[in-house]
Amino acid sequence: MPGSALSLIAGFYPAAQCRQIYQRLVTEQNWPDNHYLVAGRQFTLPRLQTWHADPGIVYSYSNNLLETRPWSPLLTELRQQLEDYLQAGFNAVLVNYYRDGDDYVGWHADDEPELGPQPLIASLSFGASRQFAYRQKKSARHGSLLLSDGSLLVMQPEFQHHWLHSVPGSAEPVGGRINLTFRKVLPGPATG
Numbered sequence: 001m002p003g004s005a006l007s008l009i010a011g012f013y014p015a016a017q018c019r020q021i022y023q024r025l026v027t028e029q030n031w032p033d034n035h036y037l038v039a040g041r042q043f044t045l046p047r048l049q050t051w052h053a054d055p056g057i058v059y060s061y062s063n064n065l066l067e068t069r070p071w072s073p074l075l076t077e078l079r080q081q082l083e084d085y086l087q088a089g090f091n092a093v094l095v096n097y098y099r100d101g102d103d104y105v106g107w108h109a110d111d112e113p114e115l116g117p118q119p120l121i122a123s124l125s126f127g128a129s130r131q132f133a134y135r136q137k138k139s140a141r142h143g144s145l146l147l148s149d150g151s152l153l154v155m156q157p158e159f160q161h162h163w164l165h166s167v168p169g170s171a172e173p174v175g176g177r178i179n180l181t182f183r184k185v186l187p188g189p190a191t192g
């Protein structure tokens with residue numbers, strides 16, 4: 001385990017509420033298809049994704065790939081609960097829908113410059129359990145944990161500094177899963 005850089009709270013939401021939240025996300029998110037044109041090339045994302053942020057928040061990752069959407073009532077409610085629990089502010093959320101075991105996210109760190117030097121990320125999971133794999137950037141240390149329905153994974157800033165993470169595809173048949181990573185994007189340089 002990457003020490004205190006990761007903390008996992010299983011059952012942060014109770015099962016009955018998880019079912020409701022998952023169903024609402026599936027039906028309310030108005031999921032885009034996963035084909036994108038990047039620098040003139042067709043690119044297929046191995047999951048469905050939406051990005052929501054407060055007005056004025058600009059994020060290069062989303063700029064390159066995703067339109068910025070407003071917060072729905074459900075997303076606003078989830079954000080408020082996390083802010084109250086963690087006593088931290090979030091102004092954006094990336095929502096990933098892994099439709100089945102073929103959908104995945106590859107190795108990365110959420111360390112874009114817009115997140116600043118100390119990015120705190122709160123990650124909520126609903127639906128099927130999936131493995132969350134991590135490996136240290138500068139050593140062979142690695143491991144994984146299971147992100148189950150209703151779990152909250154808190155990634156402290158040091159986690160992004162020293163570790164990469166991924167959600168690998170699953171060889172076992174697995175149902176849909178929706179993950180939300182709440183972030184705080186720092187204001188960009190003033191324009192105009």
Ligand SMILES: O=C(O)CCC(=O)C(=O)O
Nearest residue numbers: 094096105110167179181
């Ligand atoms: O699905 C997950 O648990 C992780 C998603 C993720 O790494 C991300 O959105 O940056």
Ligand SMILES: [Fe+2]
Nearest residue numbers: 108109110165
């Ligand atoms: Fe990530």
